[in-house]
Amino acid sequence: MTLKAGYPFWLIKDGLPFTFPKLDHDVDTDVVIIGAGISGALVRYYLVKAGIKCTTIDARTIGLGSTSASTSLLQYEIDVPLYKLNEMIGKEKAQRAYQLCGEAIDKLAEITKDFKLDELKKRKSLYYAAYKKDVSWLKKEYEARKEAGFKVKWLNEEEVMEQFGFKSYGAILSDKAAETNAYMLTHCLLQQKGKNKSLEIYDRTPVTDIKHTKNGVVLTTESGHTLKAKKLVYATGYEVVDFIDKDIVKLLSTYAVVSEQYNERQFWKDEVLIWNTADPYLYIRTTSDNRVLVGGRDEDFSNPAKRDKLISKKTKQLTNDVNKLFPELDFKPEFSWTGTFGSTKDGLPYIGPYSKKPNSYFSLGFGGNGITFSLIGAEIICDLLQGKDNPDAELFSFDR
Template identity: 35%
Template structure:
């Protein structure tokens, strides 16, 4: 199984392996089989269980040990594709639906995390800064379109950025009032523990090697020969789902991140309740952790090779450090420990949730790709539940494979 990360992600180092889940050792029958025990599979399992469905969750690794542990978990309604660009690709109504849905997802995530203090869910603002003057005109158009559709945003000029945040070398920014952050790793463990107490079977270290459909049944087999029979299968295996789908719907990329030591520097006190990211592509992004560290990421590239990704990590850390120094030169941005992870990116920045003609109506793919994986996943959980129940969801067409000709 390919390693989706290099180095030592903060969440897993900080929390270890909180709970042990047993491998699957006997044949079993379930209504819905969920492949992938990361945060996406977990959110889907919660949605289905709350609706009265029976689910079994299985993963080839330890729980949350893939992309979930490498996620920096900046939770935003703003997606990697600006609303203005999405409107050009599709139409304005589609762009507004995409953004408003992600805004609603923040409320859904907050409600899910309300009973899980380990998740450290925290509301925040989102500061989208112009990396250079060439970005200002496009950002002003973005601001205008969002305001037309009642998003709570405001324009900040360079003087505002200096006075309020101590930020240098940025001509302007869009400040959004609605964003959040969380610990996705602890959330996943705590949520799966809660699901197990409700009778949901959770198994890790149980690699699925085949999934076949026979009429109204799906048969999945582990590498040790154990069989799972289900009415539906949901593939929530992150980037690996591309291989299982067999159709290239996204490109695998690498992102690089690190955390500093805990800091009480008053210059960056505002980061406790404000996320920051920039207009450049690839973009820099940063947030604070519950223990006061700064988490910094970016330098995304097209590398999809574990050895090369690991080799590039030290140089990319220096680039990230220099970028932070560029905007906030008086603060110490020395890395404490670092990691890199694989993620998948679609051409329009939107995810894919649903079935594909190649695999039939009983196998559902949950591909929360792009920079909004967690917010996409809680919305995708509702889309997939609707499909299983024979209903269409408001977001079914927006997240369907058909929208980009991949069906």
């Protein structure tokens, strides 16, 4: 599946910071991780830290799947509002899911200090009512988040205008959020070396066959080489539909646009992450090099060609969205792209074992919170591989 098209800003900005070889020999290891985007990179980071021998492979050049198309907003909110999730799965589980995402933001910030990546910035987040009819449920959401322990503030119409300069019917201002660069973060994570000082990472190595047995897993590559492992971690993101037969995800296409670089950094107050209650929702953030990124205008995914034809139209619409909100920005688009992502009925990812694939684990960070979900998945899988109980594993299981 072609996961993105257009000119993703991060790929233009950072190019190919590191290169990796194709697999040209057979491998015998403890764990194979298939997928080297942000999900696979975080799994590998945790396994290497735990001293677990692992090998990572990817069919593409590293980072050129969904990761390069990520808009890299880090939020504790998931695609299903907390007050609704309370009703769907119970308050205790719903609150825990949100809290785990909040903790993941702080953990990601700590991880980036290991390799001095300066592209993770702590921000606040503004979730505003796009329509007057949304105010009543948005206030419910505010109360649910406050009860769950989040530092939030309700802003009325006048306060949003006074503080942020645009018209809204009310908003939740959250203290916890961040913005990053998932593409560069992935490459940095993959540079961590294990005890043998070898990366054991191979790209441009498509897998053509996977055999699961009671004793382990054997993968065969396009070139005929094999990888034998005790366990396999699937971190293939939205291409997971090729590996499991359970209907767990709905595929969508999202669109993103990055502005030309501004001479001076004069954006909105505190450069908060901005998103709204529309369906699909609009989201806006800044970048480290004085640009504004806007995304949204999602469509149901049918095929890559249909998705890609809409880039020009969506670029104009998203440009108009920003200029309507902040006319003084005079937003001028420079890079536009589209990517495929997935959503689940409860907004939660799928993490852990899948009964039809013995000796394997899945880290599938579906939804708008894919990066924080990926960190949660890495922690859970690392525990399970070491035979440890993880109290949060059930929350994201395939059997939930």
